[in-house]
Amino acid sequence: MDDPFTEPADTRETILGAAFRALCEHGYADLTIKRIGEAFEKSPSLVYHHYDGKDELLVDLLEFLLDGFETAVSGDAFELPPRARLDAYVAAMADPGGVDDEYAPDGRFLVAMVELRAQAATDAAYREHFDRSDRVFRRFLERSVREAAAESVASGDGAVPREAERDVHPAAVAETLQTLAIGAMLRWSTTADRDWTGAVREEASRYLSTTLPAVDPEA
C-alpha cells in the first residue's frame, strides 16, 4: 500500500500523514500524540492545536482515508472488470501479504484498522465512522455485484437460469462479501494461523460463481 500522504495539501493532511505512519509503526494502544509529533518532526502542541486528543485525530484519519476510497470508486475508471474486482476485494482482506496491488492494505495497516474498529464497540465517534464505512464499502460491492451479474447474463456463463429465477438481490451478496471480508481481516490480524486463507478465497470464488447467475442485476 502506498503512503496516501506523500504530498500533503495542508496542515491537516500533514498531521494525518504523521498519524498514519505512527499508527502503522506503534499500533493503537502505544500511539501517543508525542509519537505522532515525532513522526513529522513537529512539537505535540501543533497537533493539540488541531485536535483534542488521539481518538479525535484517529477518527479524522479514518474519515480522510474513507473519503479517498469513496472518491476513487465513484467514477467508472476501474482497472479490473467487476468479477475480478470482487475476488481482489476478498483477497486483500484474507491475505494482504499475498496481494500485489498498490491499493491493497498491508498487514500492519489491517492490524491497526482492527484495533480502531474494536474501539467502536464502546466509543460512539468510532461507531459512527464504521457505520458510514460499511455503507461505503457495501455500495462499492453492490455495484460490482450488479455489474458482474449483468456480465454473466451477457456472456451466458454457466447454467444461467431463466429470468424468473434471478431472485437474489445484489445487496444481499454485497453484505455477505463485506461480512466475510471483515471476518477475514479480524482472523488475519488476531491469529498466527494462515492455513484458512486459501480455502476462504476459493469458497468465496465458488460462492460468486454459483450465485452471480441467480442475481437480478436490475433489482
Added chain:
Amino acid sequence: MDDPFTEPADTRETILGAAFRALCEHGYADLTIKRIGEAFEKSPSLVYHHYDGKDELLVDLLEFLLDGFETAVSGDAFELPPRARLDAYVAAMADPGGVDDEYAPDGRFLVAMVELRAQAATDAAYREHFDRSDRVFRRFLERSVREAAAESVASGDGAVPREAERDVHPAAVAETLQTLAIGAMLRWSTTADRDWTGAVREEASRYLSTTLPAVDPEA
C-alpha cells in the same frame, strides 16, 4: 446466555465468574481488578493472589469458556440435527439478540469478545488463545458440515451431483462459515446498523444448500 458460573467448583471458578460478570457489565477498557473484586464481594488482593493482572485473568477466563464449549461438543448429544446446527451458529453471531437459545452468546458478551480478540493483534497470550479457539470452532463446524453433507447424500436433497463431483472439502466450508461468523460478530459489535443481518443469514443458508451436495463427507 446463562451464566456459566452459577455453581463455581473452586476459588478459580469463583474469580472467573466475577470477571465474566464484570466484563459484561463494564467492557474490557473499563475493567479493573478492583471491579472484579466488587463483583464477588471480595478484596482485590484475593484476585492478585491468583493472577498477575487483568489480562492474565481474562485469558484464563477465555480458556475456561473454550474448554466448556469443547467438552459440550465433544460427545454426540446435539440438540439440533447437523444442518440446523450450522444455521444456528451463523445466526448466533449475526443476530445474537434474535436467537432464543440459552447457549447463544448475548450482545454484551459478543462485544466483550470482540474487545478481547482485538488485544490479540498485539498481545501474544491472547493470540495463542484465539488460534486455539479458531481451531476448536473449526473442528466443530467441520464435523457438522461432514454430517450435514452425509445427510444430504442419504436424503437425496436437491440435485445431488455424481460422486466424482463431490469435490469440496468439509474443512473449506467450515473455514468459510467460521470467517463469516467472525465478521458478523465484529460488524454487530461495532456498528448500529442491523439491516445486513437478515441478508447474511439467508445467503449463508443458500450457500450451504448449494454447497453441501458438493461436499465429500469422507474427505
